[in-house]
Amino acid sequence: MMKDAVNTESVEINPVDQVRSTIYQLLSSLFAREIDHKTLHDLTSEQAQQFWAQLSSESEFKADVNTLVAELARLKTDKALLELAADYCGLFLVGTKHSASPYASLYLTDKPAKKGDEPLLFGEQHQQMTQFLKQSQLQVQSEFPEPADHLAVILAYVAHLCTHSTEAEQHDFIKANLANWLNNFVAKVTEVDTGNFYQALARLTYAWVKSDAEWLESESR
Incomplete structure:
Protein backbone atom coordinates (compact mmCIF):
# COMPACT_ATOMS: atom_id res chain seq x y z
CA MET A 1 0.00 0.00 0.00
CA MET A 2 2.79 2.38 0.89
CA LYS A 3 6.56 2.54 0.95
CA ASP A 4 8.00 1.22 4.19
CA ALA A 5 11.23 1.87 6.06
CA VAL A 6 13.28 -0.82 4.34
CA ASN A 7 14.15 -1.34 0.68
CA THR A 8 12.82 -4.76 -0.35
CA GLU A 9 12.51 -6.74 -3.55
CA SER A 10 9.39 -8.32 -5.05
CA VAL A 11 9.01 -12.09 -5.40
CA GLU A 12 6.12 -14.41 -6.20
CA ILE A 13 4.48 -15.52 -2.97
CA ASN A 14 1.35 -17.27 -1.75
CA PRO A 15 -1.77 -15.22 -0.93
CA VAL A 16 -1.67 -15.76 2.85
CA ASP A 17 1.91 -14.55 3.15
CA GLN A 18 1.12 -11.66 0.80
CA VAL A 19 -1.64 -10.46 3.14
CA ARG A 20 0.57 -10.90 6.20
CA SER A 21 3.39 -8.99 4.55
CA THR A 22 1.01 -6.19 3.51
CA ILE A 23 -0.25 -5.77 7.07
CA TYR A 24 3.28 -5.58 8.46
CA GLN A 25 4.24 -3.08 5.74
CA LEU A 26 1.21 -0.93 6.52
CA LEU A 27 1.94 -0.89 10.25
CA SER A 28 5.59 -0.09 9.50
CA SER A 29 4.68 2.85 7.27
CA LEU A 30 2.39 4.37 9.91
CA PHE A 31 5.16 4.31 12.52
CA ALA A 32 7.81 5.49 10.02
CA ARG A 33 6.44 8.96 9.29
CA GLU A 34 3.55 11.35 9.78
CA ILE A 35 0.40 10.95 7.71
CA ASP A 36 0.34 13.37 4.77
CA HIS A 37 -2.33 14.01 2.14
CA LYS A 38 -1.17 11.17 -0.13
CA THR A 39 -1.02 8.69 2.73
CA LEU A 40 -4.47 9.78 3.89
CA HIS A 41 -5.81 9.23 0.37
CA ASP A 42 -4.31 5.73 0.33
CA LEU A 43 -5.71 4.89 3.76
CA THR A 44 -9.24 6.04 2.91
CA SER A 45 -9.51 4.73 -0.65
CA GLU A 46 -12.12 2.13 -1.60
CA GLN A 47 -9.44 -0.57 -1.62
CA ALA A 48 -8.28 0.51 1.84
CA GLN A 49 -11.85 0.48 3.17
CA GLN A 50 -12.18 -3.14 2.04
CA PHE A 51 -8.88 -3.94 3.72
CA TRP A 52 -9.94 -2.33 7.01
CA ALA A 53 -13.29 -4.13 6.88
CA GLN A 54 -11.59 -7.48 6.39
CA LEU A 55 -9.15 -6.83 9.22
CA SER A 56 -11.92 -5.73 11.59
CA SER A 57 -13.78 -8.99 10.98
CA GLU A 58 -11.40 -10.51 13.53
CA SER A 59 -12.73 -9.74 17.01
CA GLU A 60 -9.32 -8.97 18.55
CA PHE A 61 -8.70 -6.25 15.94
CA LYS A 62 -12.20 -4.80 15.56
CA ALA A 63 -12.23 -2.04 18.20
CA ASP A 64 -8.85 -0.57 17.27
CA VAL A 65 -9.46 -0.81 13.51
CA ASN A 66 -12.77 0.99 13.99
CA THR A 67 -11.00 3.72 15.98
CA LEU A 68 -8.37 4.16 13.25
CA VAL A 69 -11.00 4.35 10.51
CA ALA A 70 -13.02 6.89 12.51
CA GLU A 71 -9.95 9.02 13.21
CA LEU A 72 -8.91 8.93 9.54
CA ALA A 73 -12.41 10.08 8.56
CA ARG A 74 -11.95 13.14 10.79
CA LEU A 75 -8.87 14.31 8.88
CA LYS A 76 -10.75 16.60 6.50
CA THR A 77 -8.65 19.76 6.92
CA ASP A 78 -4.99 20.73 6.88
CA LYS A 79 -5.34 21.70 10.53
CA ALA A 80 -6.52 18.21 11.47
CA LEU A 81 -3.57 16.66 9.62
CA LEU A 82 -1.15 19.04 11.32
CA GLU A 83 -2.59 18.17 14.73
CA LEU A 84 -2.10 14.45 14.05
CA ALA A 85 1.44 15.16 12.81
CA ALA A 86 2.08 17.01 16.08
CA ASP A 87 0.88 13.93 17.98
CA TYR A 88 3.32 11.80 15.97
CA CYS A 89 6.20 14.19 16.62
CA GLY A 90 5.48 14.44 20.34
CA LEU A 91 5.18 10.68 20.74
CA PHE A 92 7.96 9.33 18.54
CA LEU A 93 10.44 12.07 17.57
CA VAL A 94 11.03 13.94 20.82
CA GLY A 95 12.72 12.08 23.67
CA THR A 96 10.89 13.34 26.75
CA LYS A 97 8.90 11.80 29.60
CA HIS A 98 5.79 12.53 27.54
CA SER A 99 7.05 10.53 24.54
CA ALA A 100 7.04 6.84 23.65
CA SER A 101 10.32 6.27 21.82
CA PRO A 102 9.88 3.49 19.23
CA TYR A 103 13.33 1.91 19.69
CA ALA A 104 13.73 -1.67 20.89
CA SER A 105 16.94 -0.83 22.77
CA LEU A 106 15.09 1.47 25.17
CA TYR A 107 12.87 -1.41 26.30
CA LEU A 108 15.39 -4.25 26.24
CA THR A 109 18.30 -2.70 28.11
CA ASP A 110 19.30 -4.55 31.29
CA LYS A 111 20.52 -1.36 32.95
CA PRO A 112 17.75 0.90 34.26
CA ALA A 113 18.07 4.48 33.12
CA LYS A 114 19.07 7.02 35.78
CA LYS A 115 17.58 10.46 35.96
CA GLY A 116 19.29 12.68 33.41
CA ASP A 117 20.70 9.77 31.38
CA GLU A 118 20.44 10.09 27.62
CA PRO A 119 18.68 7.18 25.88
CA LEU A 120 21.17 4.79 24.30
CA LEU A 121 20.59 4.78 20.56
CA PHE A 122 22.58 2.99 17.86
CA GLY A 123 23.45 0.38 20.50
CA GLU A 124 23.33 -3.42 20.62
CA GLN A 125 19.83 -3.83 19.19
CA HIS A 126 20.63 -1.39 16.37
CA GLN A 127 23.78 -3.34 15.50
CA GLN A 128 21.88 -6.62 15.64
CA MET A 129 19.13 -5.36 13.32
CA THR A 130 21.71 -3.89 10.95
CA GLN A 131 23.28 -7.34 10.73
CA PHE A 132 19.91 -8.98 10.03
CA LEU A 133 19.29 -6.49 7.24
CA LYS A 134 22.74 -7.02 5.77
CA GLN A 135 22.32 -10.80 5.80
CA SER A 136 19.08 -10.36 3.85
CA GLN A 137 20.73 -7.86 1.47
CA LEU A 138 18.46 -5.07 2.73
CA GLN A 139 19.12 -1.60 4.07
CA VAL A 140 17.27 1.18 5.81
CA GLN A 141 16.12 3.77 3.29
CA SER A 142 18.40 6.80 3.13
CA GLU A 143 15.47 9.18 3.76
CA PHE A 144 14.71 7.38 7.04
CA PRO A 145 17.64 8.47 9.28
CA GLU A 146 16.72 6.36 12.29
CA PRO A 147 18.47 3.54 14.18
CA ALA A 148 17.75 0.10 12.76
CA ASP A 149 15.96 -0.97 15.96
CA HIS A 150 13.15 1.51 15.23
CA LEU A 151 9.78 -0.26 15.30
CA ALA A 152 9.08 0.73 11.69
CA VAL A 153 12.29 -0.98 10.52
CA ILE A 154 11.60 -4.15 12.51
CA LEU A 155 8.03 -4.38 11.18
CA ALA A 156 9.26 -3.81 7.62
CA TYR A 157 11.84 -6.56 8.10
CA VAL A 158 9.15 -8.98 9.33
CA ALA A 159 7.16 -8.07 6.20
CA HIS A 160 10.19 -9.20 4.21
CA LEU A 161 10.52 -12.40 6.24
CA CYS A 162 6.89 -13.26 5.49
CA THR A 163 7.88 -13.91 1.89
CA HIS A 164 11.50 -15.01 2.28
CA SER A 165 11.76 -17.40 5.24
CA THR A 166 10.10 -20.35 6.95
CA GLU A 167 7.34 -20.05 9.54
CA ALA A 168 9.74 -21.25 12.23
CA GLU A 169 12.34 -18.60 11.32
CA GLN A 170 9.69 -15.88 11.32
CA HIS A 171 8.36 -17.00 14.70
CA ASP A 172 11.83 -17.07 16.23
CA PHE A 173 12.64 -13.58 14.96
CA ILE A 174 9.38 -12.09 16.21
CA LYS A 175 9.78 -13.73 19.60
CA ALA A 176 13.38 -12.54 20.02
CA ASN A 177 13.15 -9.05 18.51
CA LEU A 178 9.58 -7.77 18.70
CA ALA A 179 7.23 -9.64 21.04
CA ASN A 180 9.65 -9.23 23.96
CA TRP A 181 9.27 -5.43 24.14
CA LEU A 182 6.23 -4.42 22.12
CA ASN A 183 3.80 -4.68 25.04
CA ASN A 184 5.87 -2.19 27.08
CA PHE A 185 5.96 0.19 24.12
CA VAL A 186 2.18 -0.04 23.71
CA ALA A 187 1.68 0.66 27.42
CA LYS A 188 3.85 3.78 27.09
CA VAL A 189 1.98 5.03 24.02
CA THR A 190 -1.36 4.49 25.76
CA GLU A 191 -0.06 6.36 28.81
CA VAL A 192 1.18 9.48 27.02
CA ASP A 193 -0.91 9.76 23.84
CA THR A 194 -3.43 12.59 24.16
CA GLY A 195 -5.26 11.54 20.99
CA ASN A 196 -6.82 8.29 19.87
CA PHE A 197 -5.05 7.40 16.62
CA TYR A 198 -1.60 6.29 17.73
CA GLN A 199 -2.64 4.39 20.83
CA ALA A 200 -5.16 2.49 18.68
CA LEU A 201 -2.40 1.86 16.13
CA ALA A 202 -0.06 0.62 18.86
CA ARG A 203 -2.70 -1.71 20.33
CA LEU A 204 -3.58 -3.04 16.88
CA THR A 205 0.10 -3.68 16.15
CA TYR A 206 0.51 -5.62 19.38
CA ALA A 207 -2.67 -7.63 18.78
CA GLU A 217 3.90 -21.37 16.04
CA SER A 218 1.01 -23.64 15.07
CA GLU A 219 2.15 -23.74 11.43
CA SER A 220 5.76 -24.60 12.28
CA ARG A 221 4.98 -27.58 14.52
Whole structure:
Protein backbone atom coordinates (compact mmCIF):
# COMPACT_ATOMS: atom_id res chain seq x y z
CA MET A 1 0.00 0.00 0.00
CA MET A 2 2.79 2.38 0.89
CA LYS A 3 6.56 2.54 0.95
CA ASP A 4 8.00 1.22 4.19
CA ALA A 5 11.23 1.87 6.06
CA VAL A 6 13.28 -0.82 4.34
CA ASN A 7 14.15 -1.34 0.68
CA THR A 8 12.82 -4.76 -0.35
CA GLU A 9 12.51 -6.74 -3.55
CA SER A 10 9.39 -8.32 -5.05
CA VAL A 11 9.01 -12.09 -5.40
CA GLU A 12 6.12 -14.41 -6.20
CA ILE A 13 4.48 -15.52 -2.97
CA ASN A 14 1.35 -17.27 -1.75
CA PRO A 15 -1.77 -15.22 -0.93
CA VAL A 16 -1.67 -15.76 2.85
CA ASP A 17 1.91 -14.55 3.15
CA GLN A 18 1.12 -11.66 0.80
CA VAL A 19 -1.64 -10.46 3.14
CA ARG A 20 0.57 -10.90 6.20
CA SER A 21 3.39 -8.99 4.55
CA THR A 22 1.01 -6.19 3.51
CA ILE A 23 -0.25 -5.77 7.07
CA TYR A 24 3.28 -5.58 8.46
CA GLN A 25 4.24 -3.08 5.74
CA LEU A 26 1.21 -0.93 6.52
CA LEU A 27 1.94 -0.89 10.25
CA SER A 28 5.59 -0.09 9.50
CA SER A 29 4.68 2.85 7.27
CA LEU A 30 2.39 4.37 9.91
CA PHE A 31 5.16 4.31 12.52
CA ALA A 32 7.81 5.49 10.02
CA ARG A 33 6.44 8.96 9.29
CA GLU A 34 3.55 11.35 9.78
CA ILE A 35 0.40 10.95 7.71
CA ASP A 36 0.34 13.37 4.77
CA HIS A 37 -2.33 14.01 2.14
CA LYS A 38 -1.17 11.17 -0.13
CA THR A 39 -1.02 8.69 2.73
CA LEU A 40 -4.47 9.78 3.89
CA HIS A 41 -5.81 9.23 0.37
CA ASP A 42 -4.31 5.73 0.33
CA LEU A 43 -5.71 4.89 3.76
CA THR A 44 -9.24 6.04 2.91
CA SER A 45 -9.51 4.73 -0.65
CA GLU A 46 -12.12 2.13 -1.60
CA GLN A 47 -9.44 -0.57 -1.62
CA ALA A 48 -8.28 0.51 1.84
CA GLN A 49 -11.85 0.48 3.17
CA GLN A 50 -12.18 -3.14 2.04
CA PHE A 51 -8.88 -3.94 3.72
CA TRP A 52 -9.94 -2.33 7.01
CA ALA A 53 -13.29 -4.13 6.88
CA GLN A 54 -11.59 -7.48 6.39
CA LEU A 55 -9.15 -6.83 9.22
CA SER A 56 -11.92 -5.73 11.59
CA SER A 57 -13.78 -8.99 10.98
CA GLU A 58 -11.40 -10.51 13.53
CA SER A 59 -12.73 -9.74 17.01
CA GLU A 60 -9.32 -8.97 18.55
CA PHE A 61 -8.70 -6.25 15.94
CA LYS A 62 -12.20 -4.80 15.56
CA ALA A 63 -12.23 -2.04 18.20
CA ASP A 64 -8.85 -0.57 17.27
CA VAL A 65 -9.46 -0.81 13.51
CA ASN A 66 -12.77 0.99 13.99
CA THR A 67 -11.00 3.72 15.98
CA LEU A 68 -8.37 4.16 13.25
CA VAL A 69 -11.00 4.35 10.51
CA ALA A 70 -13.02 6.89 12.51
CA GLU A 71 -9.95 9.02 13.21
CA LEU A 72 -8.91 8.93 9.54
CA ALA A 73 -12.41 10.08 8.56
CA ARG A 74 -11.95 13.14 10.79
CA LEU A 75 -8.87 14.31 8.88
CA LYS A 76 -10.75 16.60 6.50
CA THR A 77 -8.65 19.76 6.92
CA ASP A 78 -4.99 20.73 6.88
CA LYS A 79 -5.34 21.70 10.53
CA ALA A 80 -6.52 18.21 11.47
CA LEU A 81 -3.57 16.66 9.62
CA LEU A 82 -1.15 19.04 11.32
CA GLU A 83 -2.59 18.17 14.73
CA LEU A 84 -2.10 14.45 14.05
CA ALA A 85 1.44 15.16 12.81
CA ALA A 86 2.08 17.01 16.08
CA ASP A 87 0.88 13.93 17.98
CA TYR A 88 3.32 11.80 15.97
CA CYS A 89 6.20 14.19 16.62
CA GLY A 90 5.48 14.44 20.34
CA LEU A 91 5.18 10.68 20.74
CA PHE A 92 7.96 9.33 18.54
CA LEU A 93 10.44 12.07 17.57
CA VAL A 94 11.03 13.94 20.82
CA GLY A 95 12.72 12.08 23.67
CA THR A 96 10.89 13.34 26.75
CA LYS A 97 8.90 11.80 29.60
CA HIS A 98 5.79 12.53 27.54
CA SER A 99 7.05 10.53 24.54
CA ALA A 100 7.04 6.84 23.65
CA SER A 101 10.32 6.27 21.82
CA PRO A 102 9.88 3.49 19.23
CA TYR A 103 13.33 1.91 19.69
CA ALA A 104 13.73 -1.67 20.89
CA SER A 105 16.94 -0.83 22.77
CA LEU A 106 15.09 1.47 25.17
CA TYR A 107 12.87 -1.41 26.30
CA LEU A 108 15.39 -4.25 26.24
CA THR A 109 18.30 -2.70 28.11
CA ASP A 110 19.30 -4.55 31.29
CA LYS A 111 20.52 -1.36 32.95
CA PRO A 112 17.75 0.90 34.26
CA ALA A 113 18.07 4.48 33.12
CA LYS A 114 19.07 7.02 35.78
CA LYS A 115 17.58 10.46 35.96
CA GLY A 116 19.29 12.68 33.41
CA ASP A 117 20.70 9.77 31.38
CA GLU A 118 20.44 10.09 27.62
CA PRO A 119 18.68 7.18 25.88
CA LEU A 120 21.17 4.79 24.30
CA LEU A 121 20.59 4.78 20.56
CA PHE A 122 22.58 2.99 17.86
CA GLY A 123 23.45 0.38 20.50
CA GLU A 124 23.33 -3.42 20.62
CA GLN A 125 19.83 -3.83 19.19
CA HIS A 126 20.63 -1.39 16.37
CA GLN A 127 23.78 -3.34 15.50
CA GLN A 128 21.88 -6.62 15.64
CA MET A 129 19.13 -5.36 13.32
CA THR A 130 21.71 -3.89 10.95
CA GLN A 131 23.28 -7.34 10.73
CA PHE A 132 19.91 -8.98 10.03
CA LEU A 133 19.29 -6.49 7.24
CA LYS A 134 22.74 -7.02 5.77
CA GLN A 135 22.32 -10.80 5.80
CA SER A 136 19.08 -10.36 3.85
CA GLN A 137 20.73 -7.86 1.47
CA LEU A 138 18.46 -5.07 2.73
CA GLN A 139 19.12 -1.60 4.07
CA VAL A 140 17.27 1.18 5.81
CA GLN A 141 16.12 3.77 3.29
CA SER A 142 18.40 6.80 3.13
CA GLU A 143 15.47 9.18 3.76
CA PHE A 144 14.71 7.38 7.04
CA PRO A 145 17.64 8.47 9.28
CA GLU A 146 16.72 6.36 12.29
CA PRO A 147 18.47 3.54 14.18
CA ALA A 148 17.75 0.10 12.76
CA ASP A 149 15.96 -0.97 15.96
CA HIS A 150 13.15 1.51 15.23
CA LEU A 151 9.78 -0.26 15.30
CA ALA A 152 9.08 0.73 11.69
CA VAL A 153 12.29 -0.98 10.52
CA ILE A 154 11.60 -4.15 12.51
CA LEU A 155 8.03 -4.38 11.18
CA ALA A 156 9.26 -3.81 7.62
CA TYR A 157 11.84 -6.56 8.10
CA VAL A 158 9.15 -8.98 9.33
CA ALA A 159 7.16 -8.07 6.20
CA HIS A 160 10.19 -9.20 4.21
CA LEU A 161 10.52 -12.40 6.24
CA CYS A 162 6.89 -13.26 5.49
CA THR A 163 7.88 -13.91 1.89
CA HIS A 164 11.50 -15.01 2.28
CA SER A 165 11.76 -17.40 5.24
CA THR A 166 10.10 -20.35 6.95
CA GLU A 167 7.34 -20.05 9.54
CA ALA A 168 9.74 -21.25 12.23
CA GLU A 169 12.34 -18.60 11.32
CA GLN A 170 9.69 -15.88 11.32
CA HIS A 171 8.36 -17.00 14.70
CA ASP A 172 11.83 -17.07 16.23
CA PHE A 173 12.64 -13.58 14.96
CA ILE A 174 9.38 -12.09 16.21
CA LYS A 175 9.78 -13.73 19.60
CA ALA A 176 13.38 -12.54 20.02
CA ASN A 177 13.15 -9.05 18.51
CA LEU A 178 9.58 -7.77 18.70
CA ALA A 179 7.23 -9.64 21.04
CA ASN A 180 9.65 -9.23 23.96
CA TRP A 181 9.27 -5.43 24.14
CA LEU A 182 6.23 -4.42 22.12
CA ASN A 183 3.80 -4.68 25.04
CA ASN A 184 5.87 -2.19 27.08
CA PHE A 185 5.96 0.19 24.12
CA VAL A 186 2.18 -0.04 23.71
CA ALA A 187 1.68 0.66 27.42
CA LYS A 188 3.85 3.78 27.09
CA VAL A 189 1.98 5.03 24.02
CA THR A 190 -1.36 4.49 25.76
CA GLU A 191 -0.06 6.36 28.81
CA VAL A 192 1.18 9.48 27.02
CA ASP A 193 -0.91 9.76 23.84
CA THR A 194 -3.43 12.59 24.16
CA GLY A 195 -5.26 11.54 20.99
CA ASN A 196 -6.82 8.29 19.87
CA PHE A 197 -5.05 7.40 16.62
CA TYR A 198 -1.60 6.29 17.73
CA GLN A 199 -2.64 4.39 20.83
CA ALA A 200 -5.16 2.49 18.68
CA LEU A 201 -2.40 1.86 16.13
CA ALA A 202 -0.06 0.62 18.86
CA ARG A 203 -2.70 -1.71 20.33
CA LEU A 204 -3.58 -3.04 16.88
CA THR A 205 0.10 -3.68 16.15
CA TYR A 206 0.51 -5.62 19.38
CA ALA A 207 -2.67 -7.63 18.78
CA TRP A 208 -1.63 -8.42 15.20
CA VAL A 209 1.92 -9.46 16.15
CA LYS A 210 0.60 -11.64 19.00
CA SER A 211 -1.97 -13.30 16.75
CA ASP A 212 0.53 -13.81 13.92
CA ALA A 213 3.13 -15.29 16.26
CA GLU A 214 0.56 -17.78 17.56
CA TRP A 215 -0.36 -18.73 13.99
CA LEU A 216 3.30 -19.14 13.03
CA GLU A 217 3.90 -21.37 16.04
CA SER A 218 1.01 -23.64 15.07
CA GLU A 219 2.15 -23.74 11.43
CA SER A 220 5.76 -24.60 12.28
CA ARG A 221 4.98 -27.58 14.52
